[in-house]
Amino acid sequence: MAVQFKSFDEWQKECKSKNLPLWQPVMDFEKKQKGRTEEEIWQGLIEAYKVMKDAVHTGLTEEMNSQSGLIQGGAKKVANNKIAVLTPEFQKLVARALAAKEVNSCMGRIVAAPTAGASGILPGVLVTLQEIHNLEDKEIMEALLVGAGVALILEQRASLAGSVGGCQAETGSAAAMGAAGISYCLGGTIEQTFNAVAITIQCMLGLVCDPVAGLVEVPCVVRNASAAAIANSSAQIALSDVSAVIPVDECVDALGEVGQSMEERYKETAMGGLAATKTGQAISKRVLIQDIEVLDDDTSNG
Numbered sequence: 575m576a577v578q579f580k581s582f583d584e585w586q587k588e589c590k591s592k593n594l595p596l597w598q599p600v601m602d603f604e605k606k607q608k609g610r611t612e613e614e615i616w617q618g619l620i621e622a623y624k625v626m627k628d629a630v631h632t633g634l635t636e637e638m639n640s641q642s643g644l645i646q647g648g649a650k651k652v653a654n655n656k657i658a659v660l661t662p663e664f665q666k667l668v669a670r671a672l673a674a675k676e677v678n679s680c681m682g683r684i685v686a687a688p689t690a691g692a693s694g695i696l697p698g699v700l701v702t703l704q705e706i707h708n709l710e711d712k713e714i715m716e717a718l719l720v721g722a723g724v725a726l727i728l729e730q731r732a733s734l735a736g737s738v739g740g741c742q743a744e745t746g747s748a749a750a751m752g753a754a755g756i757s758y759c760l761g762g763t764i765e766q767t768f769n770a771v772a773i774t775i776q777c778m779l780g781l782v783c784d785p786v787a788g789l790v791e792v793p794c795v796v797r798n799a800s801a802a803a804i805a806n807s808s809a810q811i812a813l814s815d816v817s818a819v820i821p822v823d824e825c826v827d828a829l830g831e832v833g834q835s836m837e838e839r840y841k842e843t844a845m846g847g848l849a850a851t852k853t854g855q856a857i858s859k860r861v862l863i864q865d866i867e868v869l870d871d872d873t874s875n876g
């Protein structure tokens with residue numbers, strides 16, 4: 575990908591014709607685009623993964639209370655709950671995705687992969703994947719590159735931002751990146767890996783962006799957990815050779831088309847969906863008053 579692929583089809587053809595692993599053309603593109611060496615890019619990925627792991631750890635060990643009061647240490651409650659709905663691993667997946675996203679909502683350090691609003695999904699998915707399958711860090715770095723390749727195509731053909739394409743574009747893209755990473759790490763073929771992306775998009779399609787009070791907290795934090803779960807279910811389906819039927823590039827185009835036709839109130843304006851509910855509106859008013867009080871305090875202190 576010294577040139578950027580416009581489609582998954584192009585990416586697949588390049589890898590198959592030259593017998594390349596999926597991550598290699600993405601690495602080549604990153605080298606060219608950023609003017610960095612391969613070593614520097616691996617190092618950047620190692621650092622990014624460390625920030626992801628730190629965010630998971632912070633969210634599970636420190637007090638996570640957002641300024642608005644909407645986020646109050648939910649990840650820790652999930653992690654410490656004696657009831658494991660499926661397996662302890664699933665419980666960890668959910669808790670980790672929540673944890674990293676809570677860190678973002680509490681103004682902590684995260685990796686916006688691909689955006690801050692979706693910053694819990696890859697940490698939840700990759701940390702859990704590595705733990706369960708005892709993967710080397712190098713494999714996770716390769717998965718990050720594969721995920722980056724997915725995001726590059728989604729960005730071109732659809733969008734990665736809730737303000738442009740709704741939450742399907744934001745958490746949906748991160749889930750698609752995660753699903754591709756899982757499939758890649760577990761030995762999936764290129765077809766299976768791209769099928770995992772297609773299935774993920776099909777599951778996330780249509781999700782609106784409706785953050786309460788315009789804060790990236792509710793429903794954003796819980797959506798990071800559900801998107802992490804969907805990434806896993808999609809990879810499981812794809813690795814079992816169950817076809818998405820609609821090819822991945824067409825799924826991406828559907829994501830773009832749905833995003834374009836979505837009303838503005840569902841694109842991070844906090845005017846529709848959950849933000850427009852009675853409770854959402856009351857929270858919005860309360861947060862606004864809090865902000866004015868903070869401003870007043872600052873003015874009188876200054």
Ligand code: SF4
Nearest residue numbers: 691736741744783794
């Ligand atoms: S609801 Fe909007 S702001 Fe929240 S995670 Fe989804 S896209 Fe981002």
